[in-house]
Amino acid sequence: MTALLFGEACDLAGTRSIELHLPDGTRTVHGLLQALHEAAGARLHGKVLASSEAGGLVLAPGYTFMVNKRILAPREAEDIVLEDGGEVGILPPFSGG
């Protein structure tokens, strides 16, 4: 699984993409955020990743996911089972010119 990072998220991580291993049963956006936190949490936490009230990980306000080129709000992406070897975009709030 590859996390693709754009805009501010790319700058903070220092890379455009991060390869993540998501074991069976964790191929959801929650599993992806957990793996992303383990791989680059120190650079992303507080800006791209945030802690939920329940103690889990969520995207920071205004951030969205991109799955199969579809842009999804975090709530819309909750129940999606991610394809093994696929790509998930982490998109900061938009700001066209």
Place this chain on the structure above:
Amino acid sequence: MRSGTIPKDKAPPFGEIYEEFRTSMRGHAVGAIVTFTGTVREDAKEHGAGATTTRQILIEAIEGVSSEHLQRIAAEAAARPGIEKVTIVHLTGTFEIGEPMVHVLVGASHRDEGFKAIEDVVTRYKKETPLWKKEIYTDGTSRWITH
């Protein structure tokens, strides 16, 4: 020219985009062409202990995906009564002060519909299209902008 994103160094000048847009509507019921061009503004910013000014803007898009969003916004705007055609061309790359970053063109029956449509299109593309803008300042710092 089709709506979408295009790297700055591959973008035709605005005059060419405009002429292609205008001539493509010959014979249609178009009485007004309204255009918007977004350019890089030299802005003073309070920044930490001191002040600085904008030197450049970086625009980033997602190849293919950002263009699809612009095409959808343009098509939906063009389906409104009194609107004949809408084109949104968003450039990407690094821009100096005064350089154009985006062009929006609306062909309308009358100016009122054209002005209203272009206002809505600009508001929509800024909110709904995966595009990111980073201000680069004269003191060497930078900041990603969120609307």
